[in-house]
Amino acid sequence: MRLSHDYLTEETAAPVIAVLHQACFDPGWSEADFKSLLSVPGGLIQITSLDHAPIGFCFYRLVADEAEIITIGVLPEYRNRTVGARLLEKGQEKLAGLNIKTLFLEVSETNLSAQKLYENMGFSVTGRRKNYYTEAAEKVDALIMGKTLNSNNFH
Structure with missing residues (x-):
């Protein structure tokens, strides 16, 4: 599987990411x-x-x-095929090249597959946000996970 990665900052990227986000999450x-x-x-x-x-x-x-990951997703038909790991790996390379030292994210305590991916990518739990997400009309905690980026790891 040959993947490419593009990095955008313009508002013109909004339609593409919105379509992807809507395919990955409800709502x-x-x-x-x-x-x-x-x-x-x-x-x-x-x-x-x-x-x-x-x-x-x-x-x-x-x-x-x-840096903080605000949202991340892979289309359902491409999950469990290393796409998420490659996306994170390439993203961390980019961030390290921009002199980012620490990367944070929040993940639902019920999202065990995402937690496993993040742990495999070197993230560890640094905190918890009580009742942060609403899932099936219930409040669940978010785990705060973080990782130190070292640009030497990406050369």
């Missing part, structure tokens, strides 16, 4: 949601494509030497 975020996110400095979108067709994405927020 998905709209084009207007992503335009709003991109109107704030520090937004970076990574689009992962297979044969020029977008199949995954990550939206990062960069502040000083830290």
